[in-house]
Amino acid sequence: MPARAMRPEEYYIEDEPYYEPVADEGQVFEAAYRNALPVLLKGPTGCGKTRFMEHMAWRLGRPLITVSCHEDLTGADLVGRYLIQGGETVWVDGPLARAVRHGAICYLDEVVEARKDTTVVIHPLADERRALPMEKHGEVLEAAPEFGLAVSYNPGYQSVLKDLKPSTRQRFVALELDYPAAEVEGRIVAREAGLDEGTAGRLVQLGTMTRNLRHEGLEEGASTRLLVHAAKLIAGGIAPASACRDAITRALSDEPDMLAAVDELATSLF
Amino acid sequence: MAEPLSLEELEERLEAHVCAVLSSRRTAVRPARGLAELAASEQDRVLEWVGRIAGTSAELAFQFAEHAPETLGRLGPDRVPGWALAALDAYDRAGLFPAAAVLRDPEGATGTGGAAGGVALPEVAGVLQAFLRGLHGRPLRVAGAEEAHTDTETVYLPPIQFRLAERRDNFLLYKATAAHLWAQARFGTFRDDLLERLAAFPDAERARRGFLALEAERLDARLERELPGLSREMAALRRRLDVPAPAGWAELIAGLAEPDADAGDSLERLSDAYGQGLAEPPCYAGALYAEQALAVKRDRQERELRQVRVALSELARQQMEESGEEPPAGEEGDTQGPGRFRVREVSEGEDVELLLDEQPVAAPPDARSVLASVAQDFQGIPPEALVPAGPGPYHVSARDGEDSGCRTDAPEGAWLYPEWDHRRGDYRKQWCALREEAVTPRYDGFVERTLARRSGLARRLRRRFEALRGGDRRLRRQPEGDEVDLDAFVAATAGALAGAELNGGLYTRRRRVERDVAALFLVDASGSTEGWVNEAERESLALLTHALEALGDRYGIYGFSGTTRSRGEVYPVKDLAEPFSPEVAARIAGLAANDYTRMGAAIRHVTDLLADVPTRTRLLVVLSDGKPDDFDGYYRGTYGIEDTRQALIEARGRGIHPFCVTLDREGLDYLPRLFGAAGFVAVTDVSQLPRKMGEMYRRLTT
Secondary structure, eight states, rough: OOOOOOOOOGGOOOOOOOOOOOOHHHHHHHHHTTTTTTEEEEEOOOOOOOHHHHHHHHHTTOEEEEEOOOOOOOOOHHHHHHHTTEEEEEEEEHHHHHHHHOEEEEEEETGGGGGGGHHHHGHHHOOOOOSEEETTTEEEEOOOTTTTTEEEEEOSEEEEEEEOOOHHHTTSSEEEEEOOOOOHHHHHHHHHOOOOOOHHHHHHHHHHHHHTTTTTBSSSSSHHHHHHHHHHHHHHHHOOHHHHHIIIIIHHHHHHHHHHHHHHHHHHHO | OOOOHHHHHHHHHHHHGGGOOOOSSSSSSHHHHHHHOOOOOHHHHHHHHHHHHHHOOOOHHHHHHHHHHHHHHHHHHHGGGHHHHHHHHHHHHHOOHHHHHHHHHHHHHHSSSSTTTTTEEHHHHHHHHHHHHSSSSSOOEEEEEESSOHHHHHHHHSSSOOOOHHHHHHHHHHHHHHHHHHHHTTTTTTTTHHHHHTSSSSSSHHHHHHHHHHHHHHHHHHHHHHOOOHHHHHHEEEEEHHHOOOOTHHHHHHHGSSTTHHHHHHHHHHHHTSOOOOOOOOOTTOOOOOOOOHHHHHHHEEEHHHHHHHHHHHHHHHHHHHHHHOOOOOOTOOSOTTSSSEEESSSSOOOOEETTTTTOOOOGGGGHHHEEEOOOOOOOGGGGGSOOOOSSSSOTTTTTTOTOOOOOSSOOOOEEEEETTTTEEEEEEEEEEEEEEEOOOOOHHHHHHHHHHHHHHHHHHHHHHHHTTTTTEEEEEEEOOOOEEEEHHHHHHHHHHHTOOOOOEEEEEEEOOOOOOEEEEEEEOOOGGGGGGHHHHHHHHHHHHHHHHTOOOOOEEEEEEEEETEEEEEEEEEEEEOOOHHHHHOOOHHHOSSSSOHHHHHHHHHHHHHTOOOSSEEEEEEESSSOOOTTTTTTTHHHHHHHHHHHHHHHTTTTTEEEEEEEEHHHHHHHHHHHHHEEEEEHHHHHHGHHHHHHHHHHOOO
């Protein structure tokens, strides 16, 4: 079966993405959206930021356009550029312009990875102006009321060279997401992988143990996503100890002592 | 038949090999006497081995000579080479201590296990410690000792484990022992009345072993519920190594498997069964060092109860201020309303929720892990911990402004800095006097020796830092350069076809990217660093400067300490603009431990130095082993933490990024408040300090 191809602005999410609320983040996001305020999602890797965005896009009935930011991302990558098509110059919108034009929600993932001179492109969209100047194209695009802007980043162990400037940060409503409480996390893992709650609970225990090891040598503990990976392997018939080793331990660290310790924690639980 | 050597001849031969470890108090006479009893051929054999071993370690050779006669008697001459080789092997792998343990246990070394499958503690201590810290509860340390035991803060394990044939099995035995001792500390084996209860039995040794065996059953049941995989491994070890229990044991221990069984239940059963059949403790139970454990526990409890009560009184006071109530005017020791605080367990483990007047409040940052530790010790939070302390020594009392031994006029040649009084919400102007004191340089080759001794790490660090120099970067859209920038050209052509002007930036160019980073290292030189920590700090500096010189960043090094607010001291080791030189190396060698840690003024001083540097990125790295502290007592605690925090906020305001590397195990309590959740790294093993500092620097400035 070939992959489906579609335009970004047609990416409507049809089925409800499963999301377990941690607190009132859903209501706050919705309130921000209705008030045309952009949202900043903070949280460790794999704690559900992207899933949350998909869920909210589905709930609000808007298409979701995601941009993964990186150091070589330029303003043109976001806004658009001229291309030569069939001997003619044609303006092609970038993902941000598409979202503005079609009233979609634009989600910039890991926004600190982009250079600061690129990030300022979103400033006019993120304040009362809600407009995207497109100098090369010679127009200013005013956002439709359905347009929404969201960015995310991981406030963990960051380089001092990669930081959000105050002038950027202060345009956003900030939501802090974190790994859910043990019970909730267990439900999520069980449901995502089709695994029984007992085994899922043990995986969550392992996750919590690795989070105890932060500042001891592990940069970050196991994210919910890693636990779901392991759960899926177990549901597919792999022995729990092997699943943990491959899906969790090896993904967390390369240091031999730490690898051995996390392996021992995993074999202690199953 | 050759004649056996005489005592004098033996002494002489031994001295030739091991003179390095002899002294006026320790001569070769004793081992010589032992050898004098042997036959000539045996003497020859032993001396030959002494010579061989002395090539590796004179101390080990000496101990070998001492143990040799006994071992010959027990094992016979054929097993002696195996015994010697096992000791040498252990020495190569893990050093003198484990090797000496092998010498003391010849049967173990040459038995079915043999030291070939043996595992030495240094090889696995890191893994075991990380493993224990992953498990919940107070973070424990792992250290070596002859007998396995715990004192509730450290887990002591034997230096080498070779009871079983395979390495993996010996490691499992280590792991099982570590986990069992962890469980003893976690689930309340060391009751306050343990010593009295055990003293009631006529045979102390028998009582201890019986108690250990019963506790082991109780703790095994707990572990089976929480860590089934580990429990299976431990049961397998028991089946292999332990003798079966006497008749009636199973009925005796029945109740201990209940979830709420505690050490008291074990003691009751000890009384019941003392006269008849008691099983031996399992192979992983270690020994019971009850006196030591209870002493450590008592000290810790006093300390932590105090901390909790002080923190709670702070919290109560803050709540009152926020709600506009007047704090009750009380005499010394007046408690602010007993019964206002309550705790509620949120889940199994140490997640407790603190309630003030039945409303949940956030436990103060100082107190969170302390509360958890108290909960673990008392198996719950005792009511007396929840009574906030009245005004006490940590509060600035009516003696405000009159601290002992302090002059208020500005001393000669000192800088004056303000201090933040969080109670007032304002600065005390010109409150601290700080001087720069010269470091006495020590030309003892410390830096060279360190680089030689840790040559592997030095090379690695330096190479990794060299890689950071970034090298060439391809700049796009340049007006001139060596290659055409295709993207720019396409865009320009498209623009030209659409009628726009052909923009000139159509080339790419390679350019060396200059790093624009300056860093200042502020190193704790307080009295608490004396010894290992000071040594590790200086080693780290030696390795770090070696790597930084390859990188070309501008950097400075300053030590700090001081006593009271009128005698703060900062020790310049390397100025920011100063090039590295033998003098700087000598100053690193000469950095000694001094007095206290009044951090705020020192941070303000170096902030001034760093703020003048015109680089784009300025980093302040604070290397410390503990909380802010000072002689006059009030700097320790919230006051010092708040002042330090304010100094860091001032630094940030001037464009400086602060970061902390700490050796303080309790750092997680207060460092997030000072440096932010991502602005510090805790190093638990001092020998890892140089590597961690290198990694940290690399990560921060990339």
